[in-house]
Amino acid sequence: MIAPRAWLPTPVLSLLLLLVWLLLVRSFAFGQIVLGGALAILIPLLTHRFWDARPRIGKPLKLLRFVLRVLGDIVIANFEVAYLIANPWRKVKPHFIEYPLMLEERFTITLLASTISLTPGTVSANLRMDGKSLLIHALDVDDEDALIAQIRERYERPLKEIYEC
Numbered sequence: 001m002i003a004p005r006a007w008l009p010t011p012v013l014s015l016l017l018l019l020v021w022l023l024l025v026r027s028f029a030f031g032q033i034v035l036g037g038a039l040a041i042l043i044p045l046l047t048h049r050f051w052d053a054r055p056r057i058g059k060p061l062k063l064l065r066f067v068l069r070v071l072g073d074i075v076i077a078n079f080e081v082a083y084l085i086a087n088p089w090r091k092v093k094p095h096f097i098e099y100p101l102m103l104e105e106r107f108t109i110t111l112l113a114s115t116i117s118l119t120p121g122t123v124s125a126n127l128r129m130d131g132k133s134l135l136i137h138a139l140d141v142d143d144e145d146a147l148i149a150q151i152r153e154r155y156e157r158p159l160k161e162i163y164e165c
Contacts, residue, residue: 009048014040095141
């Protein structure tokens, strides 16, 4: 018997692909289900060798706390950016910051860069080729060192604990 992992490397993705196919064709005909099922099996089977290894979550409760913190920071940053836009007499101080990374894994660096970009007022602009620093653009910076410390404590350290422990 063939092991399920050999012919179906990602069952959840396959199910999602089948569902998306059926929604795209807007038909639940038997032929569409068979064609969608074949695509749902073949696409992950042919492409799984190009994917990175799945990350191991060391501390799932810290991940939940991290997600809630990021969501809260997004809401607060939205209000701060709205305040900056609504007050034209306030002088904004945009700045590019070279952020030195403690993270080593590509996945966690990507998560950090995405988290920074999700928060209004900051954007991850570039990752150095050696993977040692991240270029960040911030909309309003009073103290560069304080922003680096804030990102390190609020985002980078928890990601390191969750994924690189």
